[in-house]
Amino acid sequence: MGDGPSEMIMLMTGLIVAGLVSAVLLSTWDTMSQGLESQGELEIKDAKTRASLISDPSAISWDNTNDIATIFIQNSGTISLSIDDTYVFLDGNSMSVSAVDAEGVTWSKGVAIKFQIESSTDLTFVDEEEVFLSVGVSSLTTSPTGTYSLTEVVRLDV
Numbered sequence: 001m002g003d004g005p006s007e008m009i010m011l012m013t014g015l016i017v018a019g020l021v022s023a024v025l026l027s028t029w030d031t032m033s034q035g036l037e038s039q040g041e042l043e044i045k046d047a048k049t050r051a052s053l054i055s056d057p058s059a060i061s062w063d064n065t066n067d068i069a070t071i072f073i074q075n076s077g078t079i080s081l082s083i084d085d086t087y088v089f090l091d092g093n094s095m096s097v098s099a100v101d102a103e104g105v106t107w108s109k110g111v112a113i114k115f116q117i118e119s120s121t122d123l124t125f126v127d128e129e130e131v132f133l134s135v136g137v138s139s140l141t142t143s144p145t146g147t148y149s150l151t152e153v154v155r156l157d158v
Contacts, residue, residue: 046147049081049138049148051148053071053073053150054074054112061157064158067123068116069117072114075109076110080108094120095117097115134150135150
C-alpha cells in the first residue's frame with residue numbers, strides 16, 4: 001500500500017505532461033493548416049491571373065527619338081487586373097508604363113488595354129531588331145494578390 005500515493009502522483013504527472021504536449025501539437029497543427037490554406041489561396045489566385053500580348057510581335061513600332069512604343073495587352077485570365085501595377089521591360093530595360101484611354105476602365109476578362117511604354121534612358125534600336133519584351137501584371141483584388149508575367153521575343157519596327 002505504500003506505493004499507492006507515488007503511483008497516483010506519477011499518473012497525474014503523466015496526464016499533465018500528455019495534456020501539455022497535445023496542446024502544443026494542436027497549436028502547431030493549426031498554424032501549419034492556416035499556412036497551407038493561405039498558400040492554396042495564393043496558388044488559385046495566381047492560376048486565375050493571366051495576360052497576353054496581342055500586338056503583332058513581329059512589328060512593334062519603336063520611336064528612337066522619343067524612346068516610346070505602344071503595345072496592347074489583353075486580360076486572358078478570369079479575374080480583373082490592376083492597370084496601375086503593370087510593369088514592362090524591353091531588352092532588359094525598365095520602362096515607364098502608362099495606359100492610354102483607360103480612365104474608368106475595369107481590366108476584366110477579355111479586355112485589351114493600350115499601353116504606352118517609355119524609357120527614361122536613351123535606347124537606340126535598329127530596324128527589325130529582335131529583343132525580349134517582358135510584361136508583369138497583378139490582380140485587382142488583394143489578400144492574396146495574384147501575379148503573372150510573360151516574356152516574348154518581339155521585332156522592333158523603327
